[in-house]
Each structure stands twice: as C-alpha cells, then as structure tokens.
Amino acid sequence: MMRITVCLLAIIRAFVGSAATAQPFVDPRSETDAAFHMDKGLETGSHDPACYDTKLVSTGGPAPHSPSTLAVRWVGVSNFELAYEGKIILLDAYIDRGSNFPPLGFAAADMKKADVILIGHAHFDHMSDAASIGIRTGAIVVGAPITTEKLRTQSVPESQIRTVTGRGGEKLQFNGFTVEPILALHGEPDKHITEVMEKAVNSLVPQPTPAQRAEEKAIEERGTSDPRVITEGTIAYLITLDDGFRIIYRDSGGRITDYEKAAMAKLPGVDLALVAVSADYLNRLTEQQALEYMRLYRPEVYMPAHHDAAYSGHTPLWRATEPIFQALKDANPRLITVSREYREPVCFDTRINIARGQGH
Ligand SMILES: [Zn+2]
Numbered sequence: 001m002m003r004i005t006v007c008l009l010a011i012i013r014a015f016v017g018s019a020a021t022a023q024p025f026v027d028p029r030s031e032t033d034a035a036f037h038m039d040k041g042l043e044t045g046s047h048d049p050a051c052y053d054t055k056l057v058s059t060g061g062p063a064p065h066s067p068s069t070l071a072v073r074w075v076g077v078s079n080f081e082l083a084y085e086g087k088i089i090l091l092d093a094y095i096d097r098g099s100n101f102p103p104l105g106f107a108a109a110d111m112k113k114a115d116v117i118l119i120g121h122a123h124f125d126h127m128s129d130a131a132s133i134g135i136r137t138g139a140i141v142v143g144a145p146i147t148t149e150k151l152r153t154q155s156v157p158e159s160q161i162r163t164v165t166g167r168g169g170e171k172l173q174f175n176g177f178t179v180e181p182i183l184a185l186h187g188e189p190d191k192h193i194t195e196v197m198e199k200a201v202n203s204l205v206p207q208p209t210p211a212q213r214a215e216e217k218a219i220e221e222r223g224t225s226d227p228r229v230i231t232e233g234t235i236a237y238l239i240t241l242d243d244g245f246r247i248i249y250r251d252s253g254g255r256i257t258d259y260e261k262a263a264m265a266k267l268p269g270v271d272l273a274l275v276a277v278s279a280d281y282l283n284r285l286t287e288q289q290a291l292e293y294m295r296l297y298r299p300e301v302y303m304p305a306h307h308d309a310a311y312s313g314h315t316p317l318w319r320a321t322e323p324i325f326q327a328l329k330d331a332n333p334r335l336i337t338v339s340r341e342y343r344e345p346v347c348f349d350t351r352i353n354i355a356r357g358q359g360h
Contacts, residue, residue, distance in 0.1 A: 025051030025069075025347040028301055028338050035358040036349075050083065051347035057083040058090065058137070059110040068243060070348045074340060076104050077125050078251035078276055078305040084241060084350070085176040090117045090139070091237070091249050091274065093130035098215045100208060100315050102308075104342050108132055116174060119143035120251025121186060121234040122150050124223025125309065131156050131222065142172065142179065146233040150224050166235045166259055177241045182263045184236040185254035186229055187289075189279040197281045198311050205315050236260060238270070244355030245348065246270040248297050251305060253278030253289050256296050269298030271353050276306035277319045286319060287327035294328050294335065300359045301336045302328060303346070 025048055030036040048065045055061030056073055063083050064071050071083040080091040095108040108129035114137040119127045127147060131154035134141040141151055141160055148163040164170045166183030208216065226233070236250040246267070253276040275297070278289035294302065307319045325337040338346055352358050 027349050027352070028336050028346060029348070029352065029359070032334065032336065033300075033352065033359060035352045048347070051345050053345070054105070054343040056081050056106065056111070056343060058088050058113050059106050060112065063088075064347070066349075068349055068351045070241065070245065070350050071345045072272070072274070072303070072348070073343055073345050074274075074303065074305065075342055076101070077309055078120060078274075080249070080274055080305070082239070082247070087115045087174070087176050088113055088139075089177070089239065090114050090133065092120055092126045092251050093117055093133050094125045094127065095129045095133075096219065097125075098212065098219055100212055100216075101310070102316070102342075106343075109136075111137065113137055114139040116179070117141045118179065118235075118237045118239075118249065119147050120184075120236070120249065121229050122147040122224045122226070123229060124220045126223065126251055127151075128219050128222040134160055140174075142181070142237075144229075144233040144235050146224065146226055146228050147235075150222075154222065164235060165232075168259070168262070177239055180238040180240070180263065182236045182238060183232070183257055183259040184234045184250055184252070185231065185257050186234040187253040187276070187279050188230065188255075189281070190285070193281055193285075194279070194311075201311055201315075201317060230254075238263060240355075241350050243350050243353065245272075245350035245353040246355065247272045247274065248299070250275045250293070252276050253280075253286070253306065255289075256292055260296060264296055264298075269300070269354050269359070271299070271350075271359065272301045272303065272348065273297045273299035274303050274305055277304050277321065277324060279306075279309070279319075281319070283320060283323040287324050290324045290328055291331060294332060299335070300354065301338055301348075303338050307339075 050062045050064040050071050053061045057063050067085045073081045077094050078092045082089040111133050117139045119130050134156050142162045145163050148161050164181035166181040170181050172179040234252050239247040248270045275293050278286050304321050307321050308316050310316045321339050328335050
C-alpha cells in the first residue's frame with residue numbers, strides 16, 4: 001500500500017510539474033486589454049519557466065527568455081525582484097527578518113546576482129540586507145542621503161552608491177531602463193489608532209524571547225530610525241523600461257507629495273504600481289490611501305506591498321488587501337489587482353504599454 005501511494009504521488013508530481021511548465025504565461029492584463037487579442041504573438045507564447053518558477057532569478061532561478069517579458073516577484077514587506085532583459089532590479093532589501101516571521105524560502109546570502117538595488121527608505125525593514133547583497137552582487141545601490149549614509153557605515157564601496165534626493169533632475173540611466181527618483185513621504189499613521197491596536201495585539205501574543213530580541217536588535221541596527229527618514233528620506237521610483245513600460249514603486253504608505261504630483265502631471269499613467277499599504281490598520285484608512293495612489297498614478301495593474309508587515313517590529317500582522325482591491329475597483333472597474341504569495345512570479349509582456357497608446 002505504501003509503495004502504491006509513493007508511486008501515485010510521483011506520477012501526480014510529474015504530471016503537475018510538466019503541466020505547469022507546458023502553458024504560456026498569462027499577462028494579468030490579457031483578459032481585458034484588447035491589444036492582446038489583436039496579435040496572438042503578444043500572448044508571449046513561450047512556455048517560459050521564468051513565469052512559473054518560484055526561485056528568484058537573483059538566487060539562481062531562470063531569467064525570462066524573451067527580452068519583452070518582465071517577471072515580478074514580491075518577497076515580503078516591500079521587497080520585489082524585477083527580472084527584465086537579462087537584468088535584475090531589487091526593490092528594497094529586508095530578507096533575513098528573524099525567526100518571528102514566516103520564512104521567505106531563501107536567505108539574503110542566497111542572492112548572488114543583482115544589477116540595481118533601489119531602496120525606498122532607510123528603516124531597517126526596507127534596507128537591513130542592502131549592504132550585504134550590494135557587496136556580494138556588485139549592484140548599484142540607490143537611496144536618499146540618509147540611506148546611503150547608512151550604507152557607507154556598512155562598507156558598501158563608494159563606486160556602487162548613488163545618492164538621490166528625489167527633488168527632480170536626477171534621472172538615472174541603466175542598460176535597458178531608466179529610474180527617476182521622486183521625493184515621497186513616509187507613512188504617518190494616526191497614533192491614537194496604532195497605540196490602541198498595538199497594545200491590544202501585544203496583550204494577546206507571546207512576547208519575544210531574549211534571543212529573539214537580540215536577533216531583532218541586530219537586524220534593526222542595519223537601518224536607521226532617524227526622523228529625517230519621514231520627510232526627506234523616502235523616495236518613490238519611476239522605472240521606465242526600454243519599450244516604454246512604466247512601473248511606480250513606493251515602499252511606504254504616506255500621503256502623496258507635490259514632487260509626486262509634478263512627476264505624474266507629465267504622464268498619462270503607469271502600467272504597474274507596486275505600492276505599500278498604509279499602516280493605519282483600519283480598512284477605511286488603508287482604502288483611502290490606496291485610492292489616493294490610484295488617482296495619482298493611474299495604473300493599469302496594482303500590486304500591494306507592505307501587507308505582511310510587523311507591528312512594533314515584532315510578530316507580523318497582515319493587512320487585508322481585499323477591502324482595498326474592492327474600494328479601488330468600485331472607483332475604477334477597469335483596474336487590475338494582483339497579489340501573489342512570496343516568490344510567485346507575475347509576468348508582463350512589456351511591448352503592451354500606455355506609452356504606446358495601449359491600455360486605458
Ligand atoms: Zn518605514
């Protein structure tokens with residue numbers, strides 16, 4: 001009986017494995033965007049393992065075959081990996097989060113390849129592994145002055161550091177894409193709400209052990225809690241790929257700034273928004289902040305970030321994304337919302353994009 005069960009399991013595994021790699025990937029826009037139906041070739045036909053494999057490209061997973069395929073993986077808090085045209089862009093770097101957190105399935109030390117690391121701000125839960133990954137991969141690391149000050153204390157070579165203020169005129173040119181830093185604002189959740197909620201949650205969950213506190217402290221020390229992070233250290237990044245596909249990345253759920261408004265005034269919208277859910281706990285407030293981003297960035301596709309974050313730096317408390325998706329779609333029924341689990345890729349055919357007059 002045991003042997004039959006094992007045998008059956010092997011057959012099922014083989015079948016599931018081959019079925020998974022035998023399908024072309026599905027761009028999340030393909031069901032509603034007419035451009036995909038005019039040219040079948042755009043369904044990105046190749047049976048690309050890069051769009052199924054849960055191994056990050058930076059940790060040795062397959063890179064997309066086609067130069068027009070963008071593979072996006074969310075890996076906790078505001079970390080993303082973007083793989084495009086043989087390049088790897090990491091957004092934030094908080095990978096080794098400690099034993100209180102669910103595992104991501106890999107460690108910072110496994111990340112051996114990266115070309116550019118964009119750090120949204122210098123709190124530890126956004127940059128604690130930026131220095132080690134930067135040093136190991138040789139990637140260019142980009143951040144606000146307070147972020148790069150911190151990188152310098154962790155021995156990142158000066159030649160890899162790019163300091164930006166986000167106040168305009170700083171477009172960075174890379175092989176295959178450009179990056180425009182935009183001064184944003186860190187989230188400032190209502191203190192009354194956070195105090196009440198954190199006190200309540202803290203009274204219900206086990207407190208960290210001394211060993212866990214020591215572990216947390218070591219991680220926290222690789223970032224900074226300098227108050228300047230809030231107003232002059234939080235950078236949104238507008239990434240424009242060679243063929244015009246635009247991505248906005250914002251790693252903290254604060255109010256939008258005049259710099260963001262000025263940057264977006266020049267554009268009809270972005271193809272993909274990777275934006276943090278605000279830390280306000282209450283759905284009504286997280287929805288309001290997401291609506292503000294949607295109206296400003298006018299994305300085709302919205303992917304949330306920061307929704308598995310911790311309260312007070314300890315046990316994670318996930319923020320619900322469904323009420324946010326509902327509120328966004330009530331305001332804009334054509335919006336596409338996507339949220340996957342850790343490491344699951346979402347692939348886009350970047351030949352279809354707003355800059356070429358496609359989308360809505
Ligand atoms: Zn922060």
